């Protein structure tokens with residue numbers, strides 16, 4: 001029986017009141033007042049040029065691929081250690097993902113391996129700030145500028161993380177956020193597109209509104225709306241935005257509790273890790289992380305499996321993470337081969353994540369720590 005889950009959704013207490021207000025409002029479809037409030041909150045707190053709530057991070061990534069006009073024959077640089085949505089967004093447009101290995105310290109795309117994978121057909125560099133620890137943005141941006149290609153940040157883990165003092169999600173032309181239940185800030189299912197280059201603003205609104213100029217119509221800029229471009233329905237109901245507003249407003253409470261949990265794991269497991277050749281997360285000095293998850297790198301795939309079973313015996317659910325995309329059934333179809341991304345192949349076999357959620361009690365965390373310390377590699 002599971003006594004301590006990997007994740008448990010967290011509510012701040014203000015969600016129901018806001019949802020009631022949304023229900024009482026004249027409309028609770030997309031782009032109602034709570035959605036606008038979330039846009040403003042995100043734009044002002046991040047210093048982002050424009051934020052648009054979406055139905056998921058996956059959909060925001062699909063919008064990014066559409067906005068960049070990625071099409072058949074194009075290539076997009078993608079870290080092999082990532083969520084499938086990233087590759088899919090570009091594959092849906094007929095493009096080919098070109099997988100790049102990750103750094104052994106942060107598990108982020110290895111900036112030193114990007115340049116040699118760029119060809120005339122490369123349209124964009126896609127990256128994930130894994131665990132809310134930033135990629136090496138100075139190097140990546142300079143490569144992108146040199147080749148005249150776009151950067152898309154998947155910042156599903158990294159809302160309010162920083163690189164050299166600047167918020168993640170404000171570096172690439174486009175960036176995405178996730179508000180899935182497992183993320184620091186959530187509304188069950190949801191996401192956002194951050195637009196840092198204003199040339200994309202108008203088209204992003206159109207793609208998100210089924211290929212119509214309905215957003216301009218609602219603002220009174222035109223007297224009827226019509227079909228003007230491709231698009232889909234990427235805007236969430238205002239009920240979800242009402243839930244999300246409560247979460248975003250409790251940023252300090254959520255982040256400080258998560259910081260406490262993360263630091264307790266790091267402190268209490270330090271000696272155990274050293275004695276058992278287990279590696280704890282590494283956060284480079286220039287990065288301010290978001291306390292999204294706590295993972296360890298075990299000495300071997302066998303010891304990882306043994307620790308998963310050991311913790312399961314205590315009713316504690318621990319989970320591994322991304323399988324290498326280049327070796328997945330889809331990745332193989334794009335020419336992926338064993339050995340292409342050795343760091344990803346190695347670390348994805350040995351990485352293990354411990355229960356980590358905002359509402360985790362000290363007693364729950366104490367039980368996880370005691371159970372982990374009882375394990376010997």
Ligand SMILES: *Cc1c(COP(=O)(O)O)cnc(C)c1O
Nearest residue numbers: 056057058083156178180190191
């Ligand atoms: C959770 C996650 C996604 C998918 O987010 P959804 O909102 O569920 O679509 C994409 N990328 C990363 C890195 C994620 O962690």
